[in-house]
Structure formats: structure tokens, C-alpha cells
Amino acid sequence: MFGRLGSRRREPKMRLRIVWPGKTKNREIRALEEFYLARIRQLEPCDLVETREARGLDDRQAEKIKEIEAKTLEKHFEDDYIICLFDQGQEMSSPDFAKFLEKQSMTSRRFTFVVGGFAGLAERIIKRADLLLALSRMTFSHELCRVILLEQIYRTLTIMKGRHYAK
Numbered sequence: 001m002f003g004r005l006g007s008r009r010r011e012p013k014m015r016l017r018i019v020w021p022g023k024t025k026n027r028e029i030r031a032l033e034e035f036y037l038a039r040i041r042q043l044e045p046c047d048l049v050e051t052r053e054a055r056g057l058d059d060r061q062a063e064k065i066k067e068i069e070a071k072t073l074e075k076h077f078e079d080d081y082i083i084c085l086f087d088q089g090q091e092m093s094s095p096d097f098a099k100f101l102e103k104q105s106m107t108s109r110r111f112t113f114v115v116g117g118f119a120g121l122a123e124r125i126i127k128r129a130d131l132l133l134a135l136s137r138m139t140f141s142h143e144l145c146r147v148i149l150l151e152q153i154y155r156t157l158t159i160m161k162g163r164h165y166a167k
Helices: 027-043 059-076 094-104 123-128 142-160
Strands: 016-021 046-051 081-090 111-114 131-133
Touching (some): 016 059, 016 142, 027 046, 027 142, 046 059, 081 123, 094 142
Parallel strands (some): 016 046, 081 111, 081 131
């Protein structure tokens, strides 16, 4: 842990970014997001980016909604390792997800987690992803998916760091 002359060797920081369209409207869900985001930030730097949400469009215009939201989401991808939440994606246990992120963190690429809006993600965003991740085969609202993702990132970081998960 300590090198020459008492200098402390630091482990490289994992870089995390979470991107989703619009602000969470439900006050209670937003409070949970803030709770888990604060816990994540105690362990690793993490940016939350809320992009432009498509407004004034009917549910029947889902493809147009996804296209509008995709334009603002992809502005934040850079050369990141993109993980999109997708109902047909790969499911992992929390320990498996921790192993996966630990292995992938050996690269210098930032992890960008992408959560779609109520209409989901545009096909081109899904195709651009390095990993499509399913939280469950069940369907959750997009706002609830945000909280579940944040909780799982926090849980994963505690596993990776060998810390006790505060329940």
C-alpha cells in the first residue's frame, strides 16, 4: 500500500456517468435517486446527466419520442463504455455485475449507463451499446428503473471494495 518515502499508492478511480432523458417527476423516487447517488459518490466519482425530454407528443409517436431523446443522449457518450438498460438485455446477479465491472474497469474508459424515457431507447442507441443490461424480465416504470440502477451500482461498488452493504 505504501511505496518509497511513505507515499501512498492510489487505486485508479472508476469513472461513472448516468444519462437519462428528463428529470424524475415523482418526488419520492427523486429522493431515493439522490440517496443512492450520494452513497455512490462516497465510493467513486459519478456524474448524473438529465438530458432533454421529448414533450408534447402522444404515446402513439413513440419512435419520434425515442429519436428526439436519442439526439441529446448520444451527445454524452464520447468514447465511453456504454451500458444501456434494455428489457431484452443480459441479466446478472449483483456479484456477477461487480466482477464484470471490475474486469472492465481495467481500461481507462468511463462507464456510461443509459436509461431510456417512458418510450424506451432508439434502435441506434441500443446498437451503440457495449452491453445491454436487463434489471429484470419484469416491467418497471422508467423512473423506478433509475432507482434500481443506482441501488445496483452502489451495491456493486460495495462488493468491489469489500465493504459491508448498508441495508
